[in-house]
Amino acid sequence: MADAILTATDLVKHYPIKGGVLRRTVGHVKAVDGVSFQLMRGETLGIVGESGCGKSTLGRLLMRLEEPTSGTLDFDGIDMYSKKGSEMRKLRRDIQIVFQDPYTSLNPRMTVGDIIGEPFDIHPDVVPKAGRRKAVQDLLDMVGLNPEHINRYPHQFSGGQRQRIGIARGIALNPKVLICDEPVSALDVSVQAQVVNLMEKLQDELGLSYVFIAHDLSVVRHISDRVGVMYLGRMAELGNEDEVYQHPTHPYTQALLSAVPVPDPTLRGKREQIVLTGDVPSPANPPSGCRFHTRCWKAQEKCKVDTPELIERPDGVGAHFSACHFAEPRLVIETVDVSDVEPDERFSSTEVVDPGALLERDGAATTAADDVVSDGTQQGEPVGEPDASREDVFREEVRGDAPDRRDI
Ligand SMILES: Nc1ncnc2c1ncn2[C@@H]1O[C@H](COP(=O)(O)OP(=O)(O)O)[C@@H](O)[C@H]1O
Ligand code: SF4
Ligand SMILES: [Mg+2]
Numbered sequence: 406m407a408d409a410i411l412t413a414t415d416l417v418k419h420y421p422i423k424g425g426v427l428r429r430t431v432g433h434v435k436a437v438d439g440v441s442f443q444l445m446r447g448e449t450l451g452i453v454g455e456s457g458c459g460k461s462t463l464g465r466l467l468m469r470l471e472e473p474t475s476g477t478l479d480f481d482g483i484d485m486y487s488k489k490g491s492e493m494r495k496l497r498r499d500i501q502i503v504f505q506d507p508y509t510s511l512n513p514r515m516t517v518g519d520i521i522g523e524p525f526d527i528h529p530d531v532v533p534k535a536g537r538r539k540a541v542q543d544l545l546d547m548v549g550l551n552p553e554h555i556n557r558y559p560h561q562f563s564g565g566q567r568q569r570i571g572i573a574r575g576i577a578l579n580p581k582v583l584i585c586d587e588p589v590s591a592l593d594v595s596v597q598a599q600v601v602n603l604m605e606k607l608q609d610e611l612g613l614s615y616v617f618i619a620h621d622l623s624v625v626r627h628i629s630d631r632v633g634v635m636y637l638g639r640m641a642e643l644g645n646e647d648e649v650y651q652h653p654t655h656p657y658t659q660a661l662l663s664a665v666p667v668p669d670p671t672l673r674g675k676r677e678q679i680v681l682t683g684d685v686p687s688p689a690n691p692p693s694g695c696r697f698h699t700r701c702w703k704a705q706e707k708c709k710v711d712t713p714e715l716i717e718r719p720d721g722v723g724a725h726f727s728a729c730h731f732a733e734p735r736l737v738i739e740t741v742d743v744s745d746v747e748p749d750e751r752f753s754s755t756e757v758v759d760p761g762a763l764l765e766r767d768g769a770a771t772t773a774a775d776d777v778v779s780d781g782t783q784q785g786e787p788v789g790e791p792d793a794s795r796e797d798v799f800r801e802e803v804r805g806d807a808p809d810r811r812d813i
Contacts, residue, residue, distance in 0.1 A: 451625030454635035507567030
């Protein structure tokens with residue numbers, strides 16, 4: 406078997422719902438309800454699903470920021486949920502998290518140096534006190550920020566730069582696994598691309614394994630080796646890029662893919678859009694059997710009673726994990742990964758909407774000149790090309806009209 410660094414088995418997290426004057430438990434929010442998967446060493450596992458399906462809860466369980474209701478988590482041969490006190494603290498070093506919102510996740514009253522160096526206070530044996538300033542400056546440099554900005558405050562940085570600070574903090578203790586909870590969702594599309602490229606670079610340099618959470622299948626495609634699609638606290642489908650994007654067998658994945666922007670403008674309007682009817686049911690009262698049955702166009706009686714297992718099911722080419730009784734491949738749209746194509750050849754139109762393509766295109770610029778901070782100060786620094794004129798790089802960035810991904 407391939408070398409797994411993290412093995413989650415049947416992870417469950419139910420939050421009690423309190424009600425009445427006596428604040429009795431009147432029910433449970435089944436945020437994560439039986440999730441199993443493995444994260445291989447050095448791989449990126451993307452986790453996608455609509456808001457509220459339990460992605461962040463899963464992320465917190467993987468770090469043991471929350472105690473599970475049940476289930477086990479094996480980290481590099483260690484049963485993580487059985488560890489206590491100093492043993493657990495030591496393990497924490499190896500699994501770190503980067504949060505979604507770079508605006509609220511950094512303490513506004515702390516300098517960047519203090520924010521990035523804080524993990525060293527918690528784990529003082531990692532870097533001796535005298536070497537901490539240098540260690541923080543090295544981290545700033547690694548994430549493409551100016552080491553001289555160590556005494557600045559978060560508000561003096563742009564959104565993308567703040568996320569770089571979050572990443573620097575995440576890698577400060579030299580972890581093995583980084584849980585990235587929607588690390589680019591709050592950022593503008595061109596900035597997303599730069600941050601994702603930075604994360605890929607760091608993964609190569611540091612041999613990290615990532616769990617990369619997003620609500621958008623297209624962002625995850627670019628960075629992930631494998632992708633897991635979640636629905637209402639469960640995993641609906643799990644496979645490698647080709648399996649999930651070209652041969653999805655779960656109706657939910659097929660519906661999500663039908664809403665992903667199409668890279669080729671000539672293909673637009675030609676694919677079939679699967680519109681899901683009905684709202685996402687409440688995780689406090691999830692549907693019986695297959696949780697997707699209230700919105701699935703293929704649902705039959707069996708789906709209401711029997712819970713489909715996440716097992717390998719034929720996908721037309723081979724087989725991959727799908728939790729659908731009636732799993733069958735359906736090509737939603739012919740999409741291509743444009744990673745190897747020269748940027749100029751990729752777009753026949755200026756109306757570029759594919760974030761995956763943008764990731765590559767913007768990656769070519771290799772700058773960290775993310776955007777303009779609110780007071781108009783220029784904060785951009787070139788990454789990897791220290792000789793390039795910072796101002797030029799900055800202007801280049803702000804001139805390019807990157808489409809706002811929030812409307813796709
Ligand atoms: N601490 C909590 N207490 C009660 N319910 C919670 C808590 N955290 C999350 N939930 C609920 O669990 C479900 C999953 O939430 P979350 O993991 O944040 O989803 P996602 O990250 O996919 O948007 C939601 O219904 C949310 O309201
Ligand atoms: S098991 Fe039934 S309801 Fe669930 S996804 Fe498959 S066909 Fe749809
Ligand atoms: Mg979340």
